[in-house]
Amino acid sequence: MHKYSRNKLISVRREDKNTLIVHGVLDDDIYGIEQNVRISIPDLEVLEINGKWNRWTTPECPRAIPVLQEAVGFRIEEEGFSGKVHKIIGRKACRHHANLLLECCYSAKEAALIAKWEDKKAENKGLTFKDFINGETKNTAPALVERPVSAGRDFVQRDEVKKKSFNKNEERGTIIDLHMHSSPASPCSSVPVDQLIYDAKSIGLDGICLTDHNYVWDKDVVDELRQKHEFIILRGNEITTNQGDMLVFGLYKDIQGIIRLEDLRKEVDKAGGFIIVAHPFRGFLVFNVGELGLTPEKAMERPLFKYVDAVEVLNGKVTEKENSFALKVAEGLGLPVTGGSDAHEVSEVGTYATMFPVSVKDENDLINALKTGNYSPIAFKKEREKIKR
Amino acid sequence: MDNILSFLRNRCTSVEEIDEHTLKSTCRLQDTLMDAVVEITVRLPDLEITDVKGEVYQSCRKECRESADYLRKITGVRIGPGMLKIIKGLIGEISGCKQLVFMVEECCHGVILSFTKESLVDAPRPRDIEEAKEFYAEMVRENVRLYNRCAAFAPGSSLVEGFDLQENS
Numbered sequence: 001m002h003k004y005s006r007n008k009l010i011s012v013r014r015e016d017k018n019t020l021i022v023h024g025v026l027d028d029d030i031y032g033i034e035q036n037v038r039i040s041i042p043d044l045e046v047l048e049i050n051g052k053w054n055r056w057t058t059p060e061c062p063r064a065i066p067v068l069q070e071a072v073g074f075r076i077e078e079e080g081f082s083g084k085v086h087k088i089i090g091r092k093a094c095r096h097h098a099n100l101l102l103e104c105c106y107s108a109k110e111a112a113l114i115a116k117w118e119d120k121k122a123e124n125k126g127l128t129f130k131d132f133i134n135g136e137t138k139n140t141a142p143a144l145v146e147r148p149v150s151a152g153r154d155f156v157q158r159d160e161v162k163k164k165s166f167n168k169n170e171e172r173g174t175i176i177d178l179h180m181h182s183s184p185a186s187p188c189s190s191v192p193v194d195q196l197i198y199d200a201k202s203i204g205l206d207g208i209c210l211t212d213h214n215y216v217w218d219k220d221v222v223d224e225l226r227q228k229h230e231f232i233i234l235r236g237n238e239i240t241t242n243q244g245d246m247l248v249f250g251l252y253k254d255i256q257g258i259i260r261l262e263d264l265r266k267e268v269d270k271a272g273g274f275i276i277v278a279h280p281f282r283g284f285l286v287f288n289v290g291e292l293g294l295t296p297e298k299a300m301e302r303p304l305f306k307y308v309d310a311v312e313v314l315n316g317k318v319t320e321k322e323n324s325f326a327l328k329v330a331e332g333l334g335l336p337v338t339g340g341s342d343a344h345e346v347s348e349v350g351t352y353a354t355m356f357p358v359s360v361k362d363e364n365d366l367i368n369a370l371k372t373g374n375y376s377p378i379a380f381k382k383e384r385e386k387i388k389r
Numbered sequence: 390m391d392n393i394l395s396f397l398r399n400r401c402t403s404v405e406e407i408d409e410h411t412l413k414s415t416c417r418l419q420d421t422l423m424d425a426v427v428e429i430t431v432r433l434p435d436l437e438i439t440d441v442k443g444e445v446y447q448s449c450r451k452e453c454r455e456s457a458d459y460l461r462k463i464t465g466v467r468i469g470p471g472m473l474k475i476i477k478g479l480i481g482e483i484s485g486c487k488q489l490v491f492m493v494e495e496c497c498h499g500v501i502l503s504f505t506k507e508s509l510v511d512a513p514r515p516r517d518i519e520e521a522k523e524f525y526a527e528m529v530r531e532n533v534r535l536y537n538r539c540a541a542f543a544p545g546s547s548l549v550e551g552f553d554l555q556e557n558s
Contacts, residue, residue: 006402006403241475242479243465258474283470286508319533
């Protein structure tokens with residue numbers, strides 16, 4: 001028996017020389033959706049959308065329908081089209097409506113191609129469709145895959161995972177938010193770097209690490225920022241590997257695309273750097289990894305843990321259960337643990353951080369401190385009153 | 390002719406439980422220009438993709454007819470947040486066939502939605518609209534990641550009425 005099925009049926013007809021009418025239906029075990037979309041052929045612009053629900057889940061799902069109008073005016077061939085649909089329709093309306101809208105739009109794109117071929121064929125009767133697309137348009141495949149535009153999440157998560165307590169009399173060392181994203185270096189962030197630094201300073205952090213996605217900050221630029229703000233600003237990098245996101249310190253090589261974790265490990269070893277696996281058990285919207293039957297013991301067997309030096313167990317973007325799960329796994333493996341806000345928005349800066357018992361003033365200090373394994377993650381925003389010197 | 394279609398697409402994604410630890414998700418596409426199937430095998434509880442198969446029965450695009458073998462590169466990837474970036478990064482550029490890559494994504498979404506369905510089916514059935522609202526309001530309190538993720542959970546919705554982001558963070 002099928003556990004789940006989804007059917008999508010899209011039909012496109014040519015209303016006139018310049019207009020396509022698209023009708024899309026999505027029916028799956030959970031949702032029933034329909035859309036009618038009018039699209040211009042010459043510039044593939046969305047002219048009109050009408051959407052409706054046939055079946056839905058929450059009592060508030062109907063609120064999504066008016067928001068679909070925000071996609072009117074989008075052009076299917078413009079750069080970042082699918083990212084815009086995911087970000088605007090998927091986030092502000094409904095991701096299932098976004099999925100159907102993309103299906104409608106890319107079907108329209110194919111239909112527009114057929115329409116253009118038909119028009120050409122009127123002049124050249126022997127022109128086959130195959131010859132038309134191979135000769136005229138080298139890259140006419142439906143642009144279903146583009147660079148993802150991930151939207152910054154404008155919330156923070158609860159923290160109830162086990163935290164190491166603070167002794168107010170202890171020398172507190174250095175507290176650094178090891179995981180944050182700035183705009184425009186990370187397209188998913190909405191915070192300019194100066195604002196990020198200003199906020200980090202104002203809430204009392206000692207320093208921050210800029211860990212933009214697959215982005216190497218120029219040393220001189222960071223030195224200037226450091227001097228301008230009189231604040232500890234260090235360079236890191238959140239690199240996407242085939243085994244998920246890794247926070248990398250001490251490697252200043254520009255790595256684009258997806259690197260295999262084993263290969264990243266070799267690069268980092270050559271550079272004398274350090275790898276922290278970021279949010280290793282980030283889950284789903286409606287269910288979490290625990291519901292899939294994943295136990296900490298089973299999770300410890302994941303090969304990725306052979307290639308990392310530490311585990312991020314306090315991350316501002318995941319649930320308390322997921323942070324707690326990461327902590328159990330790290331403890332089981334005997335790996336050091338860190339915290340970082342993963343801030344993409346102003347309100348998220350410093351949610352979590354890492355406390356080092358030693359002074360960390362520059363990137364060498366950071367690598368040395370990380371390699372000792374002697375530090376602890378902290379829920380900085382909640383605990384900051386207790387740790388004021 | 391006014392009412393004759395110029396393009397028709399039919400896409401079906403289904404998820405099948407092979408055994409207690411294995412799922413198979415299949416996406417079949419049949420449209421005016423292409424006929425193809427992609428199938429992924431997923432191991433629980435890690436949701437790790439252990440096998441990928443793709444076949445293009447018909448396409449006027451050479452890049453699609455020759456791309457199915459590249460799909461194997463995603464073997465070992467786990468289905469979860471961030472997977473689309475990884476899948477596109479691993480096969481999006483080498484395979485010129487964007488449609489096949491999209492079919493892999495649809496297979497992965499199918500797996501996630503199969504668990505979403507399970508969670509909803511297992512939940513107590515609300516007897517009226519107020520109970521339904523409470524059920525979903527509790528869901529967003531339990532997982533703040535849902536907050537502002539769609540119109541139903543955006544500010545102004547009754548499901549997040551009185552929801553304090555700071556308190557629930």
